[in-house]
Amino acid sequence: MSLKDRLAREIALTGPMTVADYVVRCLHDPQDGYYATRPAIGAGGDFITAPMVSQMFGELIGLWAIELWRRLGAPERLRLVEVGPGDGTLMADALRAARLDPDFLHAVDLVLIEPSPPLRAAQARMLADSDVHPRWVSALARIETDAPVILIANEVLDCLPARQFVRTEDGWAERRIGVDDHGGLTFGLVKITGGFRRPDFSVEPGQTIEISDQQAAFGRDLGTLIKAAGGAALLIDYGRAKPEAGDTLQALKRHRKVDPLETPGEADLTQWADFPTVLEAAVHAGADVTGCRSQGEFLRRLGIEHRAAALKAGRPEAAATIDRQLGRLIDDAQMGSLFKACSLFSPRSLAVPGFED
Known part of the structure; x- marks a missing residue:
């Protein structure tokens, strides 16, 4: 049946x-x-995420994590966490960029949170040859708080209904x-x-x-973790930066919107991230938070345009492709404006890269 x-x-x-x-x-x-049986991510699947658009996305997140680690005082132990790592592309690119600082990699305990068995298997394959070997836990509450945490959650909130x-x-x-x-x-x-x-x-x-009780609970649990361990979490997703009305339920199958009721289990269902609810819950749990920036502005602040120029200098034949990838990530008409970035952090004195005034 x-x-x-x-x-x-x-x-x-x-x-x-x-x-x-x-x-x-x-x-x-x-x-x-x-997600339990048939997640299909990528150009040949049902949807594509920013890390799959270009290596630049994951590389910049890796450099963001290094800079944050340094601002935390370069601790000898660090818990690097990704929630919902997809097929592992973002973390693979981040760890490759992190080779610029071997001390950072030496400090890292890599923890992944992923409920999907097929995606856990894909992540294991993608990261099999990485400099840091991952381990998986089932929930934020299972992450130890005896070392600072740097957490990444890209397109996670939209999966919390x-x-x-x-x-x-x-x-x-x-x-x-x-x-x-x-x-x-x-x-x-x-x-x-x-x-x-x-x-x-x-x-x-x-x-x-x-109204998403699951997104509120995620904000609460994440705020509790960051307050207890110290460090910061980076949330990137498409959604609303202020309270407002709107029906955002959608189903994607082979990159096209389909009727959410037509083929249950065969399409990816999402709803917009409710950043105000998530951040409010995190504050109540004791964390400090930044405001939301557009993905385009955030990536520009991390230097994505300079990274694109460097890639084009090294591969002139790929310049047009790199320009298309850059545009998809930062242009307002594509992912640049609809997608938002924000951060939860502790202690209050911590300046989170990309969010400084």
Whole structure:
């Protein structure tokens, strides 16, 4: 029985399913979930991430980590953590760039957090010949706090789903997934009768807001870790930098948007990162935070244009390709503006590279 059929049967028995619960099942169902069984990342898959656009992205993150380590006083032990490392490309490029400082590599304990068995296997293959051998843990709470932490989370928040609430003419309702008369999955509204955390910004009738308990929990757990261990976390994702309405649920299959209800488990489902919620939770947990910068501005501050010029000087025949890659990462019409970067850090005196005023 397909995941779609199993979900339809479950909904028929127990009632409409929240959008957040539906996304979790589609991504992580042990039998048919997208990340549990068939993640397809890259040009030949369903979607592509910044590290796969160009080596420059991961290289600059590696140099960012070295500079941050130095600002922490170059400790002899350092926990370098990546959450959701994909196929391992970002970390492979970062560690290659980090060869510029052998003392940094000598200090590193490399920890990866990845729930997907197929992706863990891909990461192991990608990093098999790296200067630092990784180990895997299941959650932020499993990371030791006896050494400073430098953590990277690129396109992780968009995998942490949100419930959706719609303001109607008669009040608020939750958008849920039900079953139609033909046994197919369909969206519908369930009127809210109990307590509900109403937004503190204006929402017009017909508009949707998204509330992600998972993103808030991630911010809390990450803030707790950074406060306890010291160091900084870098979050890069596409999403909102201020509270606002919007339905951002989307499904991607072979680089095209498809109906999120059509083929559960066979497409990647995402929702926008809610940076205000994540950062607020981190502050409540004791960490300090930066504001959000666009990915384009952040990468420029790290020197991506200089790195592109150096690559073109070394490979003149690839200049046009490098220019296209650079444009995709930093141009406002591509990833440069929609994608945001921010940081959580401790102690308060730490100046995080790329976020200085």
